Amino acid sequence: MTLSEFKQRVDLYEKLMRLDKPVGTLLLLWPTLWGLWLATGGAPDPLLVLIFCLGTVLMRSAGCVINDYADRDFDAHVERTKDRPIATGQVSRQEALWLAGGLTVTAGMLILPLGKMVLELSVFAVFLAASYPFTKRFFAIPQAYLGVAFGFGIPMSYAAVHDMVPSLAWWLLLANVFWAIAYDTEYAMVDREDDLKIGIRTSAITFGKFDVAAVMASYAIALAILCGVGVVEKLSWGYQSGIATATLIAGYHYTLIRGRAREACFKAFRHNVWIGAAIFSGLIIEFNLLPRFVA
Numbered sequence: 171m172t173l174s175e176f177k178q179r180v181d182l183y184e185k186l187m188r189l190d191k192p193v194g195t196l197l198l199l200w201p202t203l204w205g206l207w208l209a210t211g212g213a214p215d216p217l218l219v220l221i222f223c224l225g226t227v228l229m230r231s232a233g234c235v236i237n238d239y240a241d242r243d244f245d246a247h248v249e250r251t252k253d254r255p256i257a258t259g260q261v262s263r264q265e266a267l268w269l270a271g272g273l274t275v276t277a278g279m280l281i282l283p284l285g286k287m288v289l290e291l292s293v294f295a296v297f298l299a300a301s302y303p304f305t306k307r308f309f310a311i312p313q314a315y316l317g318v319a320f321g322f323g324i325p326m327s328y329a330a331v332h333d334m335v336p337s338l339a340w341w342l343l344l345a346n347v348f349w350a351i352a353y354d355t356e357y358a359m360v361d362r363e364d365d366l367k368i369g370i371r372t373s374a375i376t377f378g379k380f381d382v383a384a385v386m387a388s389y390a391i392a393l394a395i396l397c398g399v400g401v402v403e404k405l406s407w408g409y410q411s412g413i414a415t416a417t418l419i420a421g422y423h424y425t426l427i428r429g430r431a432r433e434a435c436f437k438a439f440r441h442n443v444w445i446g447a448a449i450f451s452g453l454i455i456e457f458n459l460l461p462r463f464v465a
Contacts, residue, residue, distance in 0.1 A: 183269060186238060186255045187231035193440050194234070197353065199226045200446025201346045202323030204453060205339060208403070209331040212457020218330060221284070222323060225277045232273035233299040233319070239266045240303030248364040287329040295322045310376045313358070317350030318343065338402065341395055348392035352385045352420075353442040356427055359435040382428055389420040396449060408460045412452015416445045 188194055202222050206214040238245065238256045245257035255261035274296055281288050298319035305312040321343045325335040351373060358365070358374035359381060365372050377384040393413055400409045419441070426438040 182255045182260050186235055186261055186266065186269070187273070188234040189231065193443055195227055195230045196443040196446060197350075198230050198320050198323070199223065200443070200450055201321045201342070202226055202327060203450050205324035205327030205342060206331070207450070207453040207457060208338070208342070208399075209328045212453065214331070218284075221280050222327065222330075225280050226323065228273050228277035228280070229295070229299055232270045232277065233302070235266050235270040235273070236300050237303040239263060239270070241306075244368050244370060248361055248368070250361060250364075281326075281330075284330045285333055287333055287335075288326055291322070291326045291329055291335075295319070295326065298322060306370045306372065308371065310371060311351065311373045312371065313351045313354040313373045314347055316354055317347030320350055321346030338399060341399055345392045345395035345399070348388045348395070349442075349445070352388035352392065353439050353445075355381060355385050355388070356423070356435050356439040356442075359427065359430060360432045360439070382424070382430070385427060386420070386424055389417075389423070393417050393420065405456050406460065408456035409452045411455060412449045415448040415452070419445050419448060 184190060203219075206219060206222060238254050241251070242256045242263065245251035245254050251257060256263065256266055278289075278292060278296075281292055298315070302312070302315055302319050305315045309315060324342045324346065325339045328335045328339040355373040355377065358372035362372070362374045365375060373384070374381050393416060396416075397410065397413050399405075400413065423438040423441065426434040426441075
């Protein structure tokens with residue numbers, strides 16, 4: 171293999187792993203960081219943060235490879251996905267499986283020092299990541315399943331810090347489920363016509379003409395749960411300012427999706443990284459900035 175051919179192969183793997191599209195990684199990372207900051211009162215071990223950040227990138231990449239492998243017979247018929255490496259035959263199915271396996275094993279090695287409970291939870295996390303793509307065959311709202319998969323860094327964070335998972339972590343996970351239903355329904359609204367033709371089930375199809383209302387209701391439930399978490403934890407205006415900002419951003423998304431235009435819906439989906447960032451910023455203000463001003 172020449173150097174040029176090697177570089178071309180690396181580029182294909184990068185595309186397959188979506189390293190050129192960081193939105194999905196951030197949607198997976200923000201809930202994990204919420205969990206780490208809440209579990210430690212805003213003072214996580216830097217090494218722990220690094221491990222979870224690297225693990226997030228690796229597992230998101232593995233999930234993308236598995237997703238494309240699972241959808242290999244569908245992607246070629248969808249406008250947005252027809253040029254993906256497996257759909258075009260540029261990456262073989264066997265290569266994809268080896269790549270996904272290598273990424274998963276590497277992520278697993280990262281968490282070896284974090285304790286037995288984290289390892290046990292990681293097995294379930296891998297199962298969620300590997301099985302999610304297939305839920306689109308039979309779940310009416312696979313986006314809810316995605317929310318569990320994308321939010322499983324929350325209980326893993328608590329387990330890494332406290333060697334147990336309190337009820338608060340599961341409430342945070344539930345909030346993430348509703349957030350995922352909101353943003354991934356926006357994503358599904360982009361592909362609705364193609365998905366109807368090929369027989370894939372999505373929340374955009376299930377909700378039908380109530381899709382916009384369902385998205386906004388899911389945002390409202392997610393943010394209400396997160397607000398409640400702040401009340402239970404006795405967090406002040408610093409945290410709640412992040413929730414308020416996220417609420418304003420969600421309101422902006424309504425202006426984008428109400429017309430159901432593809433580009434606008436896709437823009438709303440991508441813009442969700444700012445909702446996650448707003449909530450995390452609230453945690454930074456609460457735990458890391460306010461105490462300095464008070465002191």
